Every structure is written in structure tokens, then in C-alpha cells.
Amino acid sequence: MPPLNALRAFEAAARHLSFKKAAEELHITPAAISQQVRALEDHVGRPLFRRITRGLVLTEAGATAAPLLTEGLDRLAEASARMQDAPQSRILTVSVAPSLAAKWLVPRLERFREAHPDFDIRLDATNALSTFEEDGVDVALRFGGGSYRGLHAECLLAxxxxxxxxxxxxxxxxxxxxxxxxxxxxxxxxxxxxxxxxxxxxxxxxxxxxxxxxxxxxxxxxxxxxxxxxxxxxxxxxxxxxxxxxxxxxxxxxxxxxxxxxxxxxxxFGYYLVYPDDKAADPRVRAFRDWINAEMGHTRGGA
Structure with a gap:
């Protein structure tokens, strides 16, 4: 088996088709991502990306492996979460301002349930800033300028x-x-x-x-x-x-x-999805992150 770090670096770069975005997700440098991918390419004996002027393109070998690797890493993350906190693994607690919850999030939550029937959402509707571990919150939706010290924050909508x-x-x-x-x-x-x-x-x-x-x-x-x-x-x-x-x-x-x-x-200003770094691999957080990015995309398009 290739090193797990190399597999994680390739999987993130394959999803984003960007070393920079993969580095932001994994909290390492783009140079480290590139180094890990090259090590993986050396290990398997063939290129996994073609480097082009505006980014990356998966080779046939990379495109074949990427979805299987994503599924495998998700399963590993889910197994790890179940070992750490099996009774709570199906509940995701989301801290959100009452107005955003009432006017935007709640009317769309049924779509999350349909896409992820194994997970349940618990909404903590409050304007108070979450302390995460102390108040049992997994992720937060915050409105502001995007500066949240010590937390991972990604802009959902400007x-x-x-x-x-x-x-x-x-x-x-x-x-x-x-x-x-x-x-x-x-x-x-x-x-x-x-x-x-x-x-x-x-x-x-x-x-x-x-x-x-x-x-x-x-x-x-x-x-x-x-x-x-x-x-x-x-x-x-x-x-x-x-x-x-x-x-x-x-x-x-x-x-x-x-x-x-x-x-x-x-x-x-914009809406940001915010969570502690140690929640990044949590399958509940990953599922919610992917879903809410898609929903905010529909909102940007006026849907």
C-alpha cells in the first residue's frame, strides 16, 4: 500500500483539481501536496495528473482511482468516528443564527435528510458564538468577514x-x-x-x-x-x-x-462554514459541507 498521506493528498487534489485548494483543506502547503502526489506517482509507476496552464487534469489512471479512493477514505473516517463516539455518530449539531435557520436552512433540510438518511441534524439556533467542544457543536454557520482564529472557515456565499x-x-x-x-x-x-x-x-x-x-x-x-x-x-x-x-x-x-x-x-461579508480542524475528517461534517456548498450554489444561481 502507498503511504496514507500520499493517498489523502491525491484524493483532495483530484476532487478540487487544484493543489492549492487541496492544501487549504488538509492544512499543509501546496508544495507538500505536490510532493506527496509525485511520491504516489512514483509508487504506482505512472502519472495521475497532467499539469496544464490553468490547473490539473486527471489521467485515465487517476480518474479511475479517484472515486474509489474518496469512498475508501470516507469509510475510514466513518470507522474512526464510530470507534471514538459510536452513540453520537449519527447526530450532527449545527450552530446557526435564528434568522438564517428560519428563512433559509430549515426549508431545505429535508433535502439533506434525503441525501444522507444515516445522519440526523440538531439545530442550535442562536446568535451566540459557539465554543464547539464546550457546547457540543460540530459545525457553525457564521456571517461575517471570515476571520475566525483557530478554526477552519470556508466561504459558502459572498x-x-x-x-x-x-x-x-x-x-x-x-x-x-x-x-x-x-x-x-x-x-x-x-x-x-x-x-x-x-x-x-x-x-x-x-x-x-x-x-x-x-x-x-x-x-x-x-x-x-x-x-x-x-x-x-x-x-x-x-x-x-x-x-x-x-x-x-x-x-x-x-x-x-x-x-x-x-x-x-x-x-x-459572507456566510462561512466554521469548524475545528479536528472535525475535518468527520463523515458527518464532510457530508454537511458538501451538501451546504451545493445548496448555497443554488442560492447563488437564484434557485
């Missing part, structure tokens, strides 16, 4: 933020054709976003839109994003929302965007 309102507001309220028209409308605020610089708020958005005639602090304030979104659905004003929390309401016609997309809706 967020945009934009105004939304009920279509009834456009039909029966004052004109709402340009950002300056917000002066005649009620702004709906999320309190925690107003108190921090790690989330978009009206002050940021109006400044980016070049509007200085609207008071960014006036209007009712809500402790959760989902409450502000619901108030907008009820026609009580205009909310500034991140795209993930309103994608379903926009698709259903409960909300509309009064203004066309502009550069002012781009943010430096």
Missing part, C-alpha cells in the same frame, strides 16, 4: 445587501424609484447590524448609494433579521436584507426589489 419591500408598497405608497425616494418611506432596521461594522446596515448602504438626504437611523428596530423581513412583507416599510434571507420571498413574490442592482449592494 453576500449582497439591497432594499426589499412588499409589492403593495410600490402600488399604494409614495414613489420609490430611486434611493433618494426612501426619504418618504419607513426604514426597517436590524438592531445588531446597527451596533457593529461586521454586517451591512442602512448607513453603509446609503453612503455607498451616494444618498445623504435620508436619515439612516430613523425607523423601527428588530432584534432578528427575519422580523425585519416579515415587517417588510407586511408592508410596514423597506428593509435592507442580505440576499440569502430573502431569496425565497423574492421568488414567491412576497417581496420585490424597488431598485435595479447596483454596485452599492456589494458587501465585504
Amino acid at each position: 453576500e449582497t445587501a439591497f432594499p426589499v419591500c412588499s409589492p403593495r408598497l410600490l402600488d399604494h405608497g409614495p414613489p420609490l424609484e430611486t434611493p433618494g425616494d426612501l426619504v418618504a418611506h419607513t426604514l426597517l432596521h436590524i438592531q445588531w447590524a446597527m451596533d457593529t461594522d461586521t454586517a451591512p446596515n442602512w448607513q453603509m448602504w446609503l453612503r455607498a448609494a451616494g444618498v445623504d438626504t435620508v436619515d439612516p437611523s430613523r425607523g423601527p428596530r428588530f432584534s432578528h433579521d427575519s422580523m425585519a423581513v416579515q415587517a417588510a412583507i407586511e408592508g410596514q416599510g423597506v428593509a435592507l436584507a442580505v440576499s440569502t434571507l430573502v431569496v425565497d420571498d423574492l421568488a414567491a413574490g412576497r417581496l420585490v426589489r424597488p431598485f435595479p442592482p447596483t454596485v452599492s449592494e456589494e458587501t465585504t
Whole structure:
């Protein structure tokens, strides 16, 4: 058998078709990945990748072996997890903000159950930052800038933020054709976003839109994003929302965007999947990571 580290390096590089991304996943350098792959190629006596200008392409030998190796490593990780914690191995505890849980994650969880019937999800809906080992959390979904010291963090979705309102507001309220028209409308605020610089708020958005005639602090304030979104659905004003929390309401016609997309809706924030390094090989974490990346991909595409 070839060395296990070489097999892990090849499997990660084959999935990503990138030494750099494989190195980020395994927390080693791209040079180390390349060295391990070359050692494996020497061991088996044939090339497994073709190096091209823009990345990697699997050879026939590499393409034949890669899916079997992925399955084998998953089985090894599952066996290891069962030896360490057999009674809890089927339950994955996910820490997530209440608004993201209610507006986005819960409506999609049935698809995870269908794809992974051997695992059960336990949601810990809280705005408090998880300590993982102390509170029994396996993975967390966090909104922010991506700097989480001592933890593995991968960006699921770079967020945009934009105004939304009920279509009834456009039909029966004052004109709402340009950002300056917000002066005649009620702004709906999320309190925690107003108190921090790690989330978009009206002050940021109006400044980016070049509007200085609207008071960014006036209007009712809500402790959760989902409450502000619901108030907008009820026609009580205009909310500034991140795209993930309103994608379903926009698709259903409960909300509309009064203004066309502009550069002012781009943010430096996003949703991140965060977990301790020692959870990376856990089959529950790997299954959830792959599933939520796919779901966020559908959201990016507007599905």
C-alpha cells in the first residue's frame, strides 16, 4: 500500500483539481501536496495528473482511482468516528443564527435528510458564538468577514445587501424609484447590524448609494433579521436584507426589489462554514459541507 498521506493528498487534489485548494483543506502547503502526489506517482509507476496552464487534469489512471479512493477514505473516517463516539455518530449539531435557520436552512433540510438518511441534524439556533467542544457543536454557520482564529472557515456565499419591500408598497405608497425616494418611506432596521461594522446596515448602504438626504437611523428596530423581513412583507416599510434571507420571498413574490442592482449592494461579508480542524475528517461534517456548498450554489444561481 502507498503511504496514507500520499493517498489523502491525491484524493483532495483530484476532487478540487487544484493543489492549492487541496492544501487549504488538509492544512499543509501546496508544495507538500505536490510532493506527496509525485511520491504516489512514483509508487504506482505512472502519472495521475497532467499539469496544464490553468490547473490539473486527471489521467485515465487517476480518474479511475479517484472515486474509489474518496469512498475508501470516507469509510475510514466513518470507522474512526464510530470507534471514538459510536452513540453520537449519527447526530450532527449545527450552530446557526435564528434568522438564517428560519428563512433559509430549515426549508431545505429535508433535502439533506434525503441525501444522507444515516445522519440526523440538531439545530442550535442562536446568535451566540459557539465554543464547539464546550457546547457540543460540530459545525457553525457564521456571517461575517471570515476571520475566525483557530478554526477552519470556508466561504459558502459572498453576500449582497439591497432594499426589499412588499409589492403593495410600490402600488399604494409614495414613489420609490430611486434611493433618494426612501426619504418618504419607513426604514426597517436590524438592531445588531446597527451596533457593529461586521454586517451591512442602512448607513453603509446609503453612503455607498451616494444618498445623504435620508436619515439612516430613523425607523423601527428588530432584534432578528427575519422580523425585519416579515415587517417588510407586511408592508410596514423597506428593509435592507442580505440576499440569502430573502431569496425565497423574492421568488414567491412576497417581496420585490424597488431598485435595479447596483454596485452599492456589494458587501465585504459572507456566510462561512466554521469548524475545528479536528472535525475535518468527520463523515458527518464532510457530508454537511458538501451538501451546504451545493445548496448555497443554488442560492447563488437564484434557485
